[in-house]
Amino acid sequence: MADTALPGTRVKVPFAGQAVDGFVLARIAESEHPGRLQPLRRAVSAEPVLAPEIAELVGDVAARYAGTRSDVLRLAVPARHATTEKADSVPAGTVPPPDLAAWSTYEGSAALAGLAAGESPRLVWTVGPGDDGIELLADAAVATASAGRGALVCLPDVRDVARLDKALVQRLGKGRHVVLTADAGPAKRYAAFLAVARGAVRIVIGTRAAAFAPVHDLGLVAIWDDGDDLYAEPRAPYPHTREVLLLRAQRAETAVLLAAHARSVEAEYLVRSAWATSVALPRDEVRRRAAVSVTGDSDLDLARDPRARSSRLPKEVFEVLREALTVGPVLVQTPRAGYATRLACESCRTPASCPACHGPLRIGAAQAPPSCTWCGTVATGWSCPECGGRGLRAPVLGDRRTAEELGRAFPSIPVQTSSAERIIDRVRARPGIVVATPGAEPPAEGGYAAVVLLDTWLLLARSDLRAEEEALRRWLNAAALVGSTADRPGRVVAVGDPARGSLQALVRWDPAGFAQREIAERQEAHLPPASRVATLTGPAELLEGALAVLQLPAGAEVLGPVEVGDGSEEQRYVVRVPRTAGAQLSAALVALQASRSARKEQHLRVDVDPVTLG
Known part of the structure; x- marks a missing residue:
């Protein structure tokens, strides 16, 4: 195997009585191991698929996220396909410089x-x-x-x-x-x-x-x-x-x-x-390209349009739509897909729930009766348990219901929907309305004449550390699709409360300033990225035992436990340390997992700097 088992190649090695996959990292004259060495079971291929710099990166990632090299290698190197390996790779040649x-x-x-x-x-x-x-x-x-x-x-x-x-x-x-x-x-x-x-x-x-x-x-x-x-x-x-x-x-x-x-x-x-x-x-260039406004909840909006607080489409939105549709297409972003995704009592606003399983009720189409989101039971004879009312209202509307409303308001204009179920690739430069959910907004030829952001409160209502940051990201991704001309900036209108910091950042088109304020708030709360955080999830008795032996660095705080909330009986602890102690925290978690693995104890989930703490 001397000509095949080269650095970076795949091999089979004997381990715990079976042949397991491995990679050759290097070939050296002598080993530091004082005991007896086992021979390789076989060399799988002479193709070097693990480059030295990637092997080092795998070690860095495993250390950073308190994981194992084997788990990271699974992400880094794809599975072998023997037939493909036999074919040559055609060189691409030189690349000419681009126009910058x-x-x-x-x-x-x-x-x-x-x-x-x-x-x-x-x-x-x-x-x-x-x-x-x-x-x-x-x-x-x-x-x-x-x-x-x-x-x-x-x-x-x-x-x-x-x-x-x-x-x-x-x-x-x-x-x-x-x-x-x-x-x-x-x-x-x-x-x-x-x-x-x-x-x-x-x-x-x-x-x-x-x-x-x-x-x-x-x-x-x-x-x-x-x-x-x-x-x-x-x-x-x-x-x-x-x-x-x-x-x-x-x-x-x-x-x-x-x-x-x-x-x-x-x-x-x-x-x-x-x-x-x-x-x-530059700021003046941003203002030349896009004019952003917020309408719907302020006292000034209510003075001009008394229905603004209760209406999803205030007067200003209709005016912007009417004007923009004479020029080109319009994008309307709505946070939810479907028709009426949540229902409530028309009289007392109590959320409507299924009489069989108490799941939330919804309406899936224009002529469909209300049904349960969880069990599918049709609730034709529903009545409110609080006030006895039988009327239903929809506080949360989806893209199909929004498209239906806009189609009635602008009967001569074609209306399309774009969501995860069916995403439109591109929109032609002609009058039309595209109703899209976040992430499914298609680009338009030459940009949209206007972009309308509906139900901004719904994105902000998430109980998550990153709720406002995520909302602003989704709004900016949609608003950036607006087009402009030499004498007319693109119009962007958001329906919501203009006092919210994220909507103010949208109006100023200042994502950097918003991120700076978020950092300041997280520093005060000792949250990432100012601090390093890890979560430990598992059965309560195992978590308590693990925390008792975990060698935490100085300044560490342990928060919890809290119930995971997915129907299991697992709990979660949060450990946070100063940013400078992040490497020590990861090393302590690696040692904890290694000792538990050696004793064949039940697995605990360890997540370093998770995207969400929810």
């Missing part, structure tokens, strides 16, 4: 241009309204590759990946980059992985599965919309794609680009600590 004119309007764009010169800036880029961030990321990847270096770009979902794939094909033609996504299929994904590992292709794009791609001569790691919760890996040790890329960039000393219409608290923390530089449009 689209970057020139941004303050700090000189650092972006440095990518084409082989420099390694670390940037947090707030993409302004009317600009397509995917197209700008394509330019950044091409600029890096034109300098002879590799580029790695991660995106939240396959729709964004498809858009970037199309943009790169338009710039470079086919075969100059590869796409790595978890749902690509074993043969296609492994072929793309091998093309990268062999150095045939140096531009890699994909979802979180691409974060570990073994790109040769890596010069740039980039991520689009790093605040999206799709970047949180659902498998142990639950790493976040942004943090994986930052760990990788720090070790390899590469350029870093965090681009989004919004700005996550973590991205702003990098700017605040002077680790990264901010790139954004």
